[in-house]
Amino acid sequence: MKIRLVNNGVFTVLDDVRTALKPPAEGFYWIDADLEDLEVLQPLFGLHDLEVEDCLNDEEQRPKIEVHEGHYFIVVNSIRFDDEEIFLRSLNIFLSKGYIITVTKQKINELRSLKPLLLEERVSSPDRFLYYLTDLVVDNYFVVGDRIEDRIEKLEEDILMHTKKSHLTEIIGLRSEILWLKRVLGPQREVIGTLNKRDLKLIDPELQKYFRDIYENAVKVSETFDTYRDLMANLREAYQSSIAGRANEIMRVFTALTTIFMPLTFITGIYGMNFDYIPGLHTKGGSLILLTFMVVVGFGMFYIFRKKDWL
Template sequence: MPRFISKSLKKVGSSPGTLIHVGEIKTEQSSLSMLHFDAETHIEQPLTDIGEATSLLTPDATTWINVVGIQDIALIEDIGRHYHIHPLTLEDILNTTQRPKVESFDDYLFIVIKMLEHDKEKDSIVSEQLSLVLGKTVLISFQEDEGDVFNPVRERIRKGKGRIRSAGCDYLAYALIDAIVDNYFVILENVGQRLEAVEEAIDSDLDADILEKIHTIRRELIYLRKQVWPIREIITYLQKDGAPLIGEATGPFLRDVYDHTIQVIDTIESLRDMLSGMQDLYLSIISNRMNEVMKVLTIIATIFIPLSFIAGIYGMNFNHMPELTWRWGYPAVWLLIIGIVAMMIVFFRRKKWI
C-alpha cells in the first residue's frame, strides 16, 4: 500500500522550500562522482566536495555529477548554492514520493522519473526516484541508492562510442531517460514470465495461492502504469517547450523514447487484459468444479429420496402390514429399491445430467 498512497506527514505545516527528506533512507552515506568529457577526452573520478567539479566546467565540455543518497540535507543545500538551484527544486529532490514530472526554470530543467528494478529475492518490483537537473553544460542526477541502469551509458562515454561525447548535455539527459525506459521492458518481460507461470498453474493444477499471485501482479501493473504514464508528458514537454536547453538535434531521439514509452504502456495494458482473462478463467474453473460437486451430491440425494420413503413406510411398525409376514417381502423390497435406482439412473442419463 505505501507505493500507492504516499505519506508526507513530516512536511505538513512546513513552509514552501523547507528541506526535509521524505521517504526511506536506502544508503547510509551520501557520495558524489563525476564524469567530465568532451569529444576527445573524459575524466571520471569520485568527489569529496561539490566545489571540485565547479573548476572543470567549460562551455565546450559536459559534466555529469551523480549524487547517491539524498538524505544529507547539508550536501543538497551545498549543491543548490553552487549551481543556483531553486529551493522548491531542492525540496522536490528530497521528497521521494514525487510523481514523474518536468519543470522549467531560468537556467535549468528539473526532471523527476522513477527507476524500476526487479528484486529477485522478493520477486517484486522496487522503485527508486531519480531527479535530474539539466543545465547548459552540467547534468546533476540524484539517486536514492547505489546501483542503477546507467552502466551502458557510462561505457559509451568511457569508450567514446556513438555521439554521446560530442552531442552535449541534453543528449546525455536523453540517454539516461532512454536507459530507464528500456529497463521497463526488462521489468515487463519478467512480469510476462510470471503470468505464463500462473497460466500453466491454472491449466495443470489449481493451487490455493493462484488468486493471490494474480492480485499481486495486478497491483504491480497498476504501479507500473502509474509511473510510466507521466513520461509521455515529460517527453512531449521536452520536445516542445524544453528549448533552448534541448537542442534540435536531440529531438528525433526524444521522439524515439516517446515511441518506446507508448510501447511500454501498450504492453502494460495487454498484460492487464491477460491478467483479467486469467482471473475470469480461474473463477470459471472453480465455479465449474463446484457445480460438478453439487451435481453429484444432488443426484445422490435425489436417488435416496424414494429409498428413504420406502424405508420410512416399513419403519412405522403397524401390526397389519402384509409384507411383514410375507416370506418374500424382504427380497421384494430390495428388488423395488434396486429397480427405482436403476430407473432413475437411466432417466438422468437420458436427460444428460450425468
C-alpha cells in the same frame, strides 16, 4: 558523491566538486550524488529550494521537467521488479551546459548500465547522456512488462488447472500494481514528449529527433499496460467462472447422490412402517434380498448417471 569528467565516453575521476563549476574545454562533468550531498551542491550550483525539497521528499515523485535559467530539473521514475513486487525509484536530474547531476535515494540499475554505453557511443555532452539514460529507463519498462505478462499467463494457467481462493488476492494485488504504474506512465510520457517537442536550449535540436523515438516507446509501454489491465479483468472473470463452475460441479454431485439415495430411502421407509402385513416381511432371507435389491438399484443409478456424464 562521485565527480567524473566524461569525454568521448572516457571517465576521469575528480576529487573537488568545485572543478565542475566551470565548463570543461572538452566533455562534461557528471556528478553522481546522494541526498546528503545536496547540502553541498545547492549553494555551489544554485539549485532551487523547491527542487532540493522534491529530491528529499519521501513521498513518490511525479515525473516532471522544470526549466530554469542555466539548468533544467527533470524527474523520471526507474522501475524494478523484485520478488514479484514492483518498485519505482525516483531519478532526479539537473542538466546544464557543462554538467549533469543525478541524485537518487537508492541505487539505480540504469546508471550502472549506462557507463559502458557512454564509452561505446563516445558521449561528450550532457544532453546525449540524458538521452541514453532516459532510453535505458524506458526500455526497462518493457523488461518488467514481459515479466508481468509471464506472471499473468502463469496465473491464468493455475486458475484453469486448479482454482484457489488465494488466486483472487493475487489478481487484485497485480491489478492494483498495474493501475498504479499506469498513473505514473502518463506524466513520464509527458516529460519525454516535452524533451521531444519543446524548444530547449540545453538540448541539441538534432538530438530531439532521437527523443521522439523514446517517446514512441513510452507510448507503446503505456498501451502495453492498458492491455495488461484488460487481461486482469478477463482473469478475474475467468476466476469467477471457474469458482461458479466448481460450485455447479459440487451441486451436481450432491444432486446425483441425493437422487441415488431417494429410492433407497423410499424402500427403507416402507419396511420401517409399523404394519404386520408387508410383502416379504416374514420371508426367510427377506432382509438379504432387500439389501441386495437396494445395492443393485443404487449401483444401477450410479452407472446410468456416469454413462450420461452427470457424475
